[in-house]
Amino acid sequence: MSNPNYSEDYDDEHRLPLSPPGTRKESRPRSIFSQYLSHQIFYGPVMKRAEDLFNAGPVQSASDALERLRTIQQLHGSLDAMTSTLLADTVEQIGVGFVDNLAELRASNPDDVREAERSAEFYRVDPSSDQTINANFVAEAAVALRETPQMVGKRMFYAKGLRHVCNDTLIALAAGEITVKAAHYIVKFSQDLAPEQIEIMEHLLLPLAKTASDDTVYQKARRQHDRMNPESAQERRNKSEAARKVTHWFDDASGMGTIQLTHRSDVIKSIMSTLRWTVGQDNDPKDERTLEQQMADVYADALINGWPGSDGSPLKPRLSITIPALEMLANPNKALADLEGVGPIPVGLALELAKDAPSFQRVLTDPWTGAVIDVERRKYTPTQGMKDLLRHRDVHCCFPGCRRPADVSEMDHIDDWAHGGETDRDNMHLLCKQHQMFKHALGWKIHARPDGTRSWLTPHGLHVIITPESVDVVENLDHINDHCPQRPEPPLIPQVQLNADTLRVLSYPEQPESNLNSA
Structure with a gap:
């Protein structure tokens, strides 16, 4: 018996029998009564269960605690149904109203619209396409939910499946009758089936899902899908084999x-x-x-290195490791280094990886926040020096929720060069190619703040603040008053003895022992 937690995912909304965008009537109620009814179905159970938990008072017994846990599980289902409804309805309504909204923007901000259209042509993207609207809204929803766009994209698949394909499952989820996983399994195994087959699947599985475990629902849904799937076993195998990775x-x-x-x-x-x-x-x-x-x-x-007797791989990876020298000298047992594209690793492992390094590059960091503020430059071209600085300071793409590493991101002007933006560390950051397109063609705005953070504004007005990845301490960053970081009082600064080892790491010239003692 396979474990659903380890099943490979090939979920794709195009495998669901969705009607074309703009025709999905569930997302656009036609009357005040239908709007009110929808509101009661999805918001009513949430309000009731939250009130029940709030008014219950202190836990009286183990059975009382178990009943509250069951209520919380039902509340999770109702919240997931509400989230799915909001995601599916909003992205549908954005697509339907795209032309009207564009006309309003063209009347109020014609220059911005023309520039965005030129950028869209440059990136070869159609802002009015369903795919682009979906991707843009998923990125905004990721900001609101504090999740990655990949996670919200997965949510969107289930949201559209519940709202437009498995509506009976959505109603049962909103009522707290089935679990979130059970609802998602029914949508997952509705792929490649006709609407009448999905109706049969819901009829058979929903009564079971109200009492059975999630694993049981998974196995029953998968078996039912295989029985009704019109594809032959060989066709399904060929499709799965094409997804090897x-x-x-x-x-x-x-x-x-x-x-x-x-x-x-x-x-x-x-x-x-x-x-x-x-x-x-x-x-x-x-x-x-x-x-x-x-x-x-x-x-x-x-x-x-290759199997014994072979010459091994001719490709040797480039690893970039940041080792905090002062922190290592102050307390080597607690120091953490940073492996580019991975994150914190023990300093002992970093030293082991670095012992055979052909070269080193010194990186200057702020001792209070850990932010990279300068990079040693051994090349004449400033562009490479700037690239080195951004790679160590930003670490990855600076778009909200994106963690594409520096190696696949590019330098981007926060304030465009064409509009007078400077090529300096305050006006430069890393963006991957996809999110350069979001910034220039899809209405995302960014502002560099004095405290070193970046403020993003989504197309529908949601603000989010992004801190450079190299910053470890955000205590002194002033997001509210928009001030530069305030330094702590001297007693709060970690004390590191200025001895010969410290001077050697910092590449300072050697000093007489008397000078070191006085320091």
């Missing part, structure tokens, strides 16, 4: 990461058999590694 993520504060290979089952089995056979050839009694550790090491060595 390698993914990775860094989710461990101890400097660990994960690579996941999605491929045919026979290929995966062959790889695992090869790893086990290779590990089985090692009969060293002094090797204390576990089987899992040995297999992981063989897998990594094979990809980086």
Whole structure:
């Protein structure tokens, strides 16, 4: 039995039987009565359950606590139904009203509209297309929900599925009768089915989902989907095989990461058999590694250095590691370094990675906030120096919610060069190509603030403040009064002895011992 937590996702709204944008009647109630009814369905249960929890008073017993947990679970379902409705309805209404809104903007801000249209032509994007409207709104919703655009994009898939395809499931979710996962599984396995087949699936699964576990709903929904799916098993396999990929993520504060290979089952089995056979050839009694550790090491060595007897890979990665020298000297046991594109790693691991580094680059950071404020320049071209500074200061794309690394982002003027913007560190930041298009063609605005942060304004008026990734301490940043950071009093500054080791790290000339003692 497969675990739904580890199932591979190929969810796509185009696989749902959605009517064309602009014709989805659920998102545009026709009468005051229907609007009122919709409001009661989605907001009424939330209000009632929140009031019940608030008025219940202190917990009296274990059974009382369990009943409240059940109420909270139902409240989660009602909130998810409300969120799905808001997402699906709003993006539909934006698409329907796009032409009228554009006409209003053209009348009030003709210059801005003309510039945005020129930018849209440059980026070869159609702002009126359903795909662009959806992506733009997902980015705005990500700001409101404080999630990544990828997570909100997934939410949007389920929102449209619930609102426009599985409406009975949405009503049951709003009432708190089924869980969020159960509702999402029904939408997930409605892909590639006809509306009448989805109606049968809801009829069979919703009574079960009101009492069964999420895993049971997952298995029943998947089985029902396979029975009704018009595609042959071979066609489904071919489609799945076309989605083979390698993914990775860094989710461990101890400097660990994960690579996941999605491929045919026979290929995966062959790889695992090869790893086990290779590990089985090692009969060293002094090797204390576990089987899992040995297999992981063989897998990594094979990809980086090649199998035994081969020349290995000609490609050597470029790793950028920031090691806080003063912090390391002050307390090496607690110091954390930063691996570009990953995040904090123990300083011991950083030193181990850096011991064979062919070159080093000094980075000057603010000792109070940790922000990168200058980068050593050993090249004549200032553009490279600026690029080095932004790579260490911003770390990744500075668009809200985007973490595309510096290597795939580009330098961008906050105030456009054509409008007098300077090419300096205050007016430059990193943006990936996609979000350059958002900024120049889709109505996103950005303002550089005196405290070093950036203020973004979404097309529909939502503000969000972005702090450079290299900043560790935001205590002294003044977002409200828009002032420069105020330095703390001297006693709050970590004391680091100015000894010979500190001077060597900072590349200061050596000084007599008497001068060091006086310092």
